[in-house]
Amino acid sequence: MKKIFGLALLMFFLVSATEFASPQPEAMHSIEGTWELQSFYNYDDGINISDTVPTAEGYRQVKMYYNGKVMWSRHAPQDPREWFGYGTYKITADSLIEKLEFGSAPMMSALDTLRVFRFELEMTDDTYSQISFDEEGHRTFSENYKRID
Structure with a gap:
């Protein structure tokens, strides 16, 4: 009888405790x-946007994220070189980390010095900005994207 009473008391305590638990965070x-x-932002003081630069006529950059993988390509009419990359990504509530594994020849040259790209992330359902920052943590510029699929 003591075991049943103890078990019932424990269950009551656990059920009561769940009512007082902190609420679940909003879904990411x-x-x-x-x-x-769509555009770029420049930050003059590391906090505030100093100007917005739209993409140039004919310039196109597309990124695809799926199942932990990222792939991007860029077409710039004034630059005859091919630009694309492939790798993995991870997001948190406020950051995006891309680790590129391979890419076009110009990208592979850049990957010799840097393979992991860390960004501050601002996101809605249909837009996101990947914000670059300097070694002191001040915002420098961002790439601003719109969901197309």
Whole structure:
């Protein structure tokens, strides 16, 4: 009888404790899908946007995220070189980390010095900004994307 009473008391305590637990955080937006670059922001003081630069006529950059993988390509009419990359990604509530594994010849040259790209992430259902920062943590510029699929 003591065991049953103890078990019932324990169950009552556990059920009561769940009512006082902190609420679940809001669900994060999903970055999975296809995104197209719309503009760039520059930050003059590491906090505030100093200007918005739209993409140039004919310039196109698309990123695709799926199942922990990222792939992107860029077409710039004034640059005859091919630019694309492939790798893995991870997001948290406020950061995006891309680790590129391979890419086009110009990208592979850049990957000799840097393979892991860390960004501050601002995201809604249909837009996101990947914000670059300096070694002191001040914002420098961002790429701003719109979901296309």
